[in-house]
Amino acid sequence: xxxxxxxxxxxxxxEKEAFAPVLTQISLGAKLIGRELQQAGLVNMLxxxxxxxxxxxxxxxxxLWANDAFVExxxxxxxxxxxxxxxxxxxxxxNDYCKEGSYLVCFDPIDGSSxxxxxxxxxxxxxxxxxxxxxxxxxxxxxxxxxxxQVAAGYVMYGTGTILVYTTGRGVNGFTLxxxxxxxxxxHPNIQAPKRGKTYSVNEGNYHxxxxxxxxxxxxxxxxxxxxxxxYSLRYTGALVADFHRTLLEGGIYLYPADADDPKKPTGKLxxxxxxxxxxxxMEVAGGKASTGEMRILDIQPSSYxxxxxxxxxxxxxxxxxxxxxxxxx
Ligand code: AHM
Ligand code: MG
Numbered sequence: 001x002x003x004x005x006x007x008x009x010x011x012x013x014x015e016k017e018a019f020a021p022v023l024t025q026i027s028l029g030a031k032l033i034g035r036e037l038q039q040a041g042l043v044n045m046l047x048x049x050x051x052x053x054x055x056x057x058x059x060x061x062x063x064l065w066a067n068d069a070f071v072e073x074x075x076x077x078x079x080x081x082x083x084x085x086x087x088x089x090x091x092x093x094x095n096d097y098c099k100e101g102s103y104l105v106c107f108d109p110i111d112g113s114s115x116x117x118x119x120x121x122x123x124x125x126x127x128x129x130x131x132x133x134x135x136x137x138x139x140x141x142x143x144x145x146x147x148x149x150q151v152a153a154g155y156v157m158y159g160t161g162t163i164l165v166y167t168t169g170r171g172v173n174g175f176t177l178x179x180x181x182x183x184x185x186x187x188h189p190n191i192q193a194p195k196r197g198k199t200y201s202v203n204e205g206n207y208h209x210x211x212x213x214x215x216x217x218x219x220x221x222x223x224x225x226x227x228x229x230x231x232y233s234l235r236y237t238g239a240l241v242a243d244f245h246r247t248l249l250e251g252g253i254y255l256y257p258a259d260a261d262d263p264k265k266p267t268g269k270l271x272x273x274x275x276x277x278x279x280x281x282x283m284e285v286a287g288g289k290a291s292t293g294e295m296r297i298l299d300i301q302p303s304s305y306x307x308x309x310x311x312x313x314x315x316x317x318x319x320x321x322x323x324x325x326x327x328x329x330x
Pocket of ligand 1 (some may be wrong): 010086108110111112114203238240241269322
């Protein structure tokens with residue numbers, strides 16, 4: 001059955017800020033990626049390019065294709081001065097579009113890349129910030145502001161359907177794509193994250209690499225105690241967006257903790273600017289929390305474009321419980 005009602009385009013007209021064209025372009029990128037994913041196996045878009053990205057990870061063909069598509073589409077908005085992407089070593093700066101009121105967009109074009117070849121869920125994550133300076137040399141201070149400075153953030157999930165969820169700080173709304181007419185319709189108005197959940201989401205294969213606090217917390221969730229709703233169930237898709245989306249709607253907690261052994265992941269795997277901060281903004285506006293265990297994600301002062309942070313995100317009570325373990329109160 002087709003969803004009818006408010007379209008994303010109509011909803012964006014209610015936003016006070018002038019970035020509606022940026023979000024409209026992001027939704028166009030989402031439609032293109034969604035379509036490409038559906039036929040990727042047919043047009044030789046699966047597999048690796050042979051290259052590595054700035055994080056030393058193998059780059060898949062679709063990662064690059066999606067990155068290029070987003071660059072072109074966001075440039076087209078005429079409002080974006082600077083782009084920071086997981087797939088680009090350095091920020092991309094468009095001198096012609098740098099003016100008063102232009103924006104900086106940080107994005108992960110394809111989140112959950114390891115799911116590409118197995119027809120698993122994937123996502124796109126985006127964060128919109130204001131450009132304060134106009135010159136390329138002011139890019140760094142603008143990009144490296146705290147997550148509290150985001151003016152909009154959200155994600156697209158490519159699963160059984162394509163859904164776009166975003167916030168500008170006043171409510172979190174989700175829009176489902178009707179593929180027959182290529183329009184996003186409001187399907188999840190004013191999303192509120194449950195105060196507490198029943199599931200935890202973590203790559204438990206890394207258990208023996210974690211710090212003791214992480215192991216203690218997960219051990220606690222696995223203990224049997226009916227009164228406190230334990231054990232929690234484990235759910236992990238390998239795509240942050242998919243695990244985050246479930247956690248946002250149904251409650252619970254997602255973690256990608258620091259790694260005590262792997263020198264490549266001493267602060268976890270996920271990137272602050274285009275993974276942790278945007279999802280942290282969405283989760284907080286929906287009533288949940290996002291933390292490193294030690295501090296609020298949105299209060300972290302970034303030090304580099306591709307900085308990684310531990311991420312603990314989800315229902316407010318579940319994240320508070322995790323912080324009790326990480327800060328030694330339990
Ligand atoms: P990616 O953006 O390169 O795909 O990496 C991020 C992904 C997340 O989507 C997911 O939660 C996590 O990495 C999975 O990592 P792991 O395989 O180590 O559990
Ligand atoms: Mg990625």
